[in-house]
Amino acid sequence: MYQDRIRHPGLLDKIMSADQAATLFHNGMRVGMSGFTRAGDAKALPRALAERARREPLSLTLITGASLGNGSDGLMAEAGVLARRMPFQVDPVLRGKINNGEVMFVDQHLSETAEQLRSGNLAAVDIAVIEATAITAAGAIIPTMSVGNSAAFAQQAAQVIIEINLSTPLALEGLHDIYIPQALPGRAPIPLTRVDQRLGGTAIAIDPARIAAIVITDSPDSPSNALPPDAETQAIAGHVIAFLQGEVAAGRMGPELLPLQAGIGTIANAVLHGLIGSPFRNMTMYSEVLQDSAIALLDSGQLAFASASSITLSASMHQKLMNNIDHYRSKIVLRPQEISNHPEIVRRLGIIALNTALEFDIYGNVNSTHVCGTHMMNGIGGSGDFARNGQLSMFVSKSAAKGGKVSSVVPMVSHVDHTEHDVDVLVTEWGYADLRGLAPRERAPLIIERCTHPDYRAPLRAYFEAACQRGGHTPHLLEQALSWHARYRQGGGMLA
Secondary structure: OOOOOEOOHHHHHHEOOHHHHHOOOOOOOEEEEOOEOOEOOOOHHHHHHHHHHHHOOOOEEEEOOOOOOOOHHHHHHHHOOEEEEEOOOOOHHHHHHHHOOOOEEOOOOOOOHHHHHHHOOOOOOOEEEEEEEEEOOOOOEEEOOEOEOHHHHHHHOOEEEEEEEOOOOHHHOOOEOEOOOOOOOOOOOOOOOOOOOOOOEOOEOOOHHHEEEEEEEOOOOOOOOOOOOOHHHHHHHHHHHHHHHHHHHOOOOOOOOOOEEEOOOHHHHHHHHOOOOOOOOOEEEEOOEEOHHHHHHHHHOOEEEEEEOEEOOOHHHHHHHHHOHHHHOOOEEEOEHHHHOOHHHHHHHOOEEEEEOOEEEOOOOEEOOEEOOOEEOOOOOOHHHHHHHOOEEEEEOOOEEHHHOEEOEEOOOOOOOEOHHHOOEEEEOOEEEEOOOOOHHHHHHHHHHHHOOHHHHHHHHHHHHHHHHHOOOOOOOOOOOOHHHHHHHHHOOOOO
């Protein structure tokens, strides 16, 4: 019945229900599960594991590529399945468990997880759960809408469970480029020198004997929850375009720019949408996730090729992609995240990195993960992989939040994910601050005047002037540096 999907004849008798496959898991196991930013995630096993945990104790360490869709993280967290989670998440239920200390969350650079598993710095996964569109005659796994860490999990796990998703077209075969770096020591350079280059095979090769179960599903990925562009994000996009036009005019890059990377979410997606109709042509993307904006740029003809590890789209854009997959397959490639985010390649290609900040301070340090320095939002994701190693590192944010009660520009960030050394340009709806070549005392006035909401400029000027009187290479009033966050926690607003 499923011979077009399961082409290895010896694997057809491995088909079973998700509840049957869930009996293979035991307390304390380490599980590697496919899924990267709500795409290509296992659909049935998370629910089956949650159901089992409601009947009997089941506590696991769960490692993925990035976030899962279909509410899976929340279901498993609520049922008590998750003892430890890494390297990224976006689920509000799981976030609450993390911030209450009920789930231990390891926030990692997304390029590092597979490498740490390979080296033994992280203990090996016991079971891998991988969503696939098909299994080849040789037993290799053809992924769906993401690759993430699936190749690393499948090659390492003692047992592999494959979810065959009938909602994905067989024409996805050929979209993926599965390349695994050589082992250390003596690893050769990764020979990727162009965004559109392919290095490996189109499927994840494993020993079919390790495939313990095959579960049949028919469920699409969760649609993107990115909001459409608004006046503020359009203004941010305008400032990004103006900055890039200046780079072209200065001769630092051509009108095709350098390869683009954009983080997930509403603001980054809106900024890329803003490039449609811009003077830039024949652009490329080397990113971790492709959102609606990437497909729209491909359709506009301004984007020539896009490389990523995942495709996360709105429902309508997802359907358009599926209906025209033969067309898009020549313009898109999906890679393991240890390749899409690899520092060696990011540096070689000269990436323009565009990521989102929760807040940044007057000297250019960026907090992208912790609300008021303590409460985890989602995780650092791949922003550090690109920010530290890219040719240009840009961080974007709306200048204020919570109806103006919170400033995104503060005297000192409450948590540092990206130090001032890794940040080149900051952008809000008010303008951009080019920090390249500037000392701390030169950065602060630029950030205050060009990026800060008008309501917060005078308090920031006063803070900076008083700090300068006290002295220091990076002037601060330590007793006041986090007072804005303390006021917000106590009274709901940062202004005195």
